[in-house]
Amino acid sequence: MVLILGLLAAWGCGESGLGPDVPENNVVLAGNGDWGDDPYVANSASVDGDGLTVDVSYAGGCRRHIFTLVISQSFMESDPVQLAAELVHEANGDACERWVTDTRVFDLDLVRTRYQQFYGPGPGTVVLRVEGLPGESLVYEFAG
Template sequence: MQGMRFAFFYALAPLSALFLGCAELPDDLAPAPASDTAPAARASRVAVQPVVRECPADLPMDAYNINDARIDEDGRLSMLVQYGGGCREHEFTLCWDGGFMESYPVQTRLVLHHDGNGDMCRALPTVELRFDLRELEKGYKDAYGDDSGQIVLRLDGYDHTIPFSF
């Protein structure tokens, strides 16, 4: 019986640490229900942000991991991003310097900036971010004069390239 008490205690200890990690977990950062749905299928619930051309040099660069990135059925970049925190609102900005690397197809570099707003909590939330790529499409059309094309996206901190066709 004593062994069962210890097993029960050790099973509950990590759960209590999760709930006590922050004084209060905001509703918008509460864990989402478990789902095996791909990011693209859930995308309609996530606000779409623009890609920012030529971001200021002083944007915060707090730590994060890109777990997955792909172009969704609407032609937008959808990313699953994990970061440390959980008690404050976090802000993400996807930046593009406006240039293309000459290759076939052309490539471009994107940098995701993360501002954790001083959040010192220890949870590891995962969020879905969606970005409108029309700025890249417009830049391509202005540079190459073509109405359609393909750009290979290179996200800093992500080991895979992402083909974007329009």
């Protein structure tokens, strides 16, 4: 009986129906879908090279959690330019209550590509204003 209950508990904490081709850390343009609204805590954030690194905590542990960095369609004019964004969380119905803390890295290539579409090729600096992250802003600098 105990073995059966253990197997059922393990089965209930399996992966969601999402296949391995669904990335856990997306960067997308605003307006292109519903990316989740489940709660989380952002413990720290930094830009390292072409990556935004965020340490997050959330309740779960039984299903795959997806975090998406949703960036604005346009830049706010200033020097340097600013880009509004929001980090959203999709828990995929995970009802488990374990407190999970992990590190997520988001490739900022889409930010660089959009910047170069607006302002031309070459190096650039973008101030990321990401709702829900600690600190006022994060600075992303890149070479051409």
